[in-house]
Structures are given as structure tokens and as C-alpha cells.
Amino acid sequence: MVGEIIAGLLFSSMALLADGLHMALHATALMISAFAYFYARRHAHDESYSFGTGKVGTLAGYSSAILLVMFALVMVVESGERFLHPVAIAFNEAIVVAMIRQVAIDAVDEGIKCEVLAYKIVT
Numbered sequence: 001m002v003g004e005i006i007a008g009l010l011f012s013s014m015a016l017l018a019d020g021l022h023m024a025l026h027a028t029a030l031m032i033s034a035f036a037y038f039y040a041r042r043h044a045h046d047e048s049y050s051f052g053t054g055k056v057g058t059l060a061g062y063s064s065a066i067l068l069v070m071f072a073l074v075m076v077v078e079s080g081e082r083f084l085h086p087v088a089i090a091f092n093e094a095i096v097v098a099m100i101r102q103v104a105i106d107a108v109d110e111g112i113k114c115e116v117l118a119y120k121i122v123t
């Protein structure tokens, strides 16, 4: 994710930059959700929350959606800018980073499949 963002900026690759920011948004949304979950649990019996903390999760989802829209707007503006004023893309370097990313994702995916299979065998 961080490598993709850095490589996207270095090699002028919108594909790497967009994918890296996309993954960063997922990580941020996950952190917002985790924070909301623990915050809501901690204050679940707090009397100052007249209607409970049930809406904290909704607010977290709303915040994530706002971030997604902001991210999409940034990408639209950047893409439009590059459409009007094209920049040279270092394709060879960008392809290498994209291949490393794909191998890493495939490795994680296979690891998850093995974990699920092991869980099914055990249970």
C-alpha cells in the first residue's frame, strides 16, 4: 500500500497511486470501524448517552463514505489534470512494482485459503 503510493508518485502511475490510496482507504475505514466499536462498547452503559451508543457505528460508516467520496474526487481531478497535461509514465518500473504487489497479494490469498482449510479440518 505505502510502496504503491510512493511508486505511483515516483513513476507517475495513476494505476499504482489509485490502488495504493484505495488500500489506504480500506485500512483507514477498518481503523475507524474498530475505534467506533471499542468506543461504543466502552460507553455502552454511560448515562450521558441518552439513546445509547448505537449510532457510533453508523457515524463511523458515514465518515468512511465521506472519505471515499473525497478520495474519488481527488482521483477524478488528478486524472483530468493528466488528461489535459499528460505526464511521462515510467512503465517498466511501474510494472515491476505492480508484479511485486500481485505476488504479495497472491501469497496472502493462499495463506488465507490454507488457514480456512486448516480450520475446516480441525472443526
Ligand SMILES: [Zn+2]
Residues within 6 Å of the ligand: 022, 026
Ligand atoms: Zn476496495
